[in-house]
Amino acid sequence: MKPRRKRLSFILLGMLLLFVAAWMVFRALGNNLSYFFSPTEVAQGKAPANHVFRLGGLVEKGSLKRADRGNQVEVSFVVTDNQQSVPVRYNGILPDLFAEGRGVIAQGHLGKDGVFVADEVLAKHDENYMPPEVADALKKAHKEGVAQMATGAKRP
């Protein structure tokens, strides 16, 4: 029984050390493993200036504009995280899931005028999966709730 115990404790100790080492590595790396920066992080100056990075957030409602310039379509929109927002300019094709009010990740660099010039735009999907009827019902319920609050009506 004794050598068996020894081997077991050796493995457990090894695994413990391994996890502690991994934990320390990832603590040291911190945010460097993040795929994108949020508008708040950009406003705080955490995003690299003069360097390509990715900006992620929601497309602000009513901010999407398309400008025809000859044979090129320039798209501009505002990326927000409901705290800060960054205007974005982009030449190219937008993915299917791209829409106002939805998640987006743009890769590019921040211009001197504070406009983010994107080379690539990806749509970020959320974890919600539901049929359209349910989505409609949720939307309706939300609107009614907001209307009720606006008119000061008490909830039943």
Add this chain to the structure above:
Amino acid sequence: MSSRILNWFKFASPATFYPLAGTIGRAAAAVAVVLLAVGLYMSFFVAPTDYKQGEGYRIIFVHVPAAWMSMFIYVVMAFWAATGLVFRTRLSFMMARALAPTGALMTFIALWTGAFWGKPMWGAWWVWDARLTSELILFFLYVGYIALQGAIPDVRRGDRAGAILLLVGVVNIPIIYFSVKWWNTLHQGASVSITKGSSMAAVMLETMLIMTFAFWAYAIAVAMARVRLIILERERDTRWVSELPEVAG
């Protein structure tokens, strides 16, 4: 109590496990066929269209079960590796080896279907975000284990080297699972979690769970078939193998 422990160790012997593996494997194969038929039918015809992604979302019925299995099989393999190292049971190493190709296959399916989903939905086949990268590392761990275990001619030494690689690689599993929580990733967060429940419509969730059990049964069936072959190969010089009707005949 002691008799129960003895019973347990009885099945650690390849000679007693060989026929048992056959029975378990056949039962699991039957379950897998039924569940896969039901699951695929529900995936294509019963589950409703998604409100945002349309029909393309149906790929999750293969993608998510495969991704879950890729992580789960690895943990099971690491468990067998640890058991083998501690108790020196030959069968444990054989189980780990038998599961490896299925784990690699599941990882590959998860990556492949993810790319097919990513192109229309995100606009990219592949991105180097934390979730995708750590899953790719898992694939390399599976392939690396198979290669390392097979590259050492002495089976016992190969098994032990492979087992250590498996145990070291376990670090990657929580990284894959929590990557979407710890860092900003392009990959969305978990739709189904133990703590928060599910953010999917009920029918979609049921379909996905049926597919998960189908994959589970499939993994058991092929692992059992494979472990039987490994037992035959490694125990070929023993008397009980030479007396088997399928070998003697």
